[in-house]
Amino acid sequence: MLVENYYNIDGVTAREGGAVFSISLRPDCTVYEGHFPGSPVCPGVCSMQMVRECAEKAAGREFRIKEIKQCRYVSLMSPKTHPQVTVDLSLEPSGEDGLVLLKASVMKGEELCLSLKAVLE
Amino acid sequence: MQTAPIVEGEGIFRLIPQRPPIVMVDALFSVSESGAETGLFISSDNIFVSGGCLMEPGIIEHVAQSAAAFAGYSQYLSGEEPKLGYIAEIKKFSIGKLPLAGQHLRTRLEVLGQAGNMSLLSAVVSAGEEEIAGGQMKIFIKE
Numbered sequence: 001m002l003v004e005n006y007y008n009i010d011g012v013t014a015r016e017g018g019a020v021f022s023i024s025l026r027p028d029c030t031v032y033e034g035h036f037p038g039s040p041v042c043p044g045v046c047s048m049q050m051v052r053e054c055a056e057k058a059a060g061r062e063f064r065i066k067e068i069k070q071c072r073y074v075s076l077m078s079p080k081t082h083p084q085v086t087v088d089l090s091l092e093p094s095g096e097d098g099l100v101l102l103k104a105s106v107m108k109g110e111e112l113c114l115s116l117k118a119v120l121e
Numbered sequence: 122m123q124t125a126p127i128v129e130g131e132g133i134f135r136l137i138p139q140r141p142p143i144v145m146v147d148a149l150f151s152v153s154e155s156g157a158e159t160g161l162f163i164s165s166d167n168i169f170v171s172g173g174c175l176m177e178p179g180i181i182e183h184v185a186q187s188a189a190a191f192a193g194y195s196q197y198l199s200g201e202e203p204k205l206g207y208i209a210e211i212k213k214f215s216i217g218k219l220p221l222a223g224q225h226l227r228t229r230l231e232v233l234g235q236a237g238n239m240s241l242l243s244a245v246v247s248a249g250e251e252e253i254a255g256g257q258m259k260i261f262i263k264e
Contacts (some may be wrong), residue, residue, distance in 0.1 A: 002171055002178070031168065034140035036205060043143060044208040045169075045178035045185070052177075064219075065177040068256065071211040 001053060003046050005029045012057070018090030019058040023050070025079035032079070042077035047114055051104045054087045055120070063100065063120035071116045075108070082108040094119055126150050126160065128194070136193030137186055138203045142168045145179065146186040152194050156231040156242075159187035165222040174219040180226075180254050181211060184244040187228050188260045192240070205263045209239060214256025220248035238262045 001007075006029045011022040025042065032040035048071060056062055077085065089104035099121050106114040126148040128136060133147055145167075148160035161183050163170065169179025185208050193203040220226060227247045234241040238261055245255040 002176055003168060031143050034143040036138050037140055039205070041205075041207070043182065044211075045182040048181070049176070049178040065216055067216070068181075068211050068214040070213075071208075073208055073210065076207065 002049050003029065003031055006031065006046055007050055017092060018088070019054070021054045021087040023085050023087060025077065025083045025085060027079040027083065029079070040078055040080050042079065044073050047077055047106060048116060051087055051089060051106065051116055055089055055091060055102050055104070058089060059091055065118055066099065066121045067119040069117040069119065071114065073114055074112045077106070077108065077113050084108065085113065124150055127152065133190060135197050136203055137189040138205050139186055139189070143182070145183040146190050149190050149194060152191060156229065157187065157191040159190055159228045159230065161226040163220060163222050163224050163226065167222065170222050173222050175222065176219065177216050180216060180220070180246060181214065183226055184228060184246065184258055185260065187230055187244065188240065188242050188258065191230055192262055207261045207263070208258060209261045210259040212257040214254070216254040218251070218253045220253055224248045233257070238264060
């Protein structure tokens with residue numbers, strides 16, 4: 001885990017072409033000392049990194065992010081107000097040599113927090 | 122060409138709301154209405170450094186905080202505190218190479234459009250003389 005103590009994985013369900021992760025965001029992660037003082041909000045890039053790490057777990061290999069085609073942050077995430085989130089991701093070959101297309105969404109309950117489309121290598 | 126920054130080091134705290142351990146911009150070199158130039162020294166204990174490289178989320182957070190410093194500079198000039206800002210969208214952002222700890226990042230930001238509290242920016246990030254990443258970002262500033 002790049003950002004120490006950012007989250008715990010509570011469960012993983014494999015599905016065709018991907019996986020669904022149940023996750024607890026950890027309020028004790030030191031990143032919240034600075035983002036922001038007195039107002040803990042998940043840094044968007046840390047949540048993206050969490051999705052990338054889930055993709056690496058699902059695929060059993062490491063990836064480098066080559067291109068973020070689109071990453072939309074629809075609603076804010078915070079370990080204080082809503083620590084339970086799910087990461088739903090799929091991985092498919094992206095046509096070019098060895099590249100992989102990652103599509104993922106992060107939800108808190110029924111609400112979409114983040115949707116990501118990225119090319120990995 | 123090396124120019125002295127307008128704002129550097131902890132002076133940047135007057136421009137951005139982020140604080141350690143997640144401060145990802147440490148210099149503002151130039152500002153105009155249409156953009157800015159920023160920098161970051163990548164220290165080996167940076168929260169996004171792993172195996173001696175600054176990982177992708179670190180490059181993107183550097184761009185987001187560069188946008189925060191750009192917005193924060195005009196707020197600072199009018200005597201306001203830096204406002205909280207969030208990434209709304211990252212688009213067509215390519216990362217060709219991971220920069221190394223010990224290198225300096227230098228980023229050119231250009232404002233492509235603005236509507237209400239939302240800004241669309243493009244960024245080109247260089248490490249040393251080499252362009253390593255670039256793309257578009259939408260930032261939402263909370264009033």
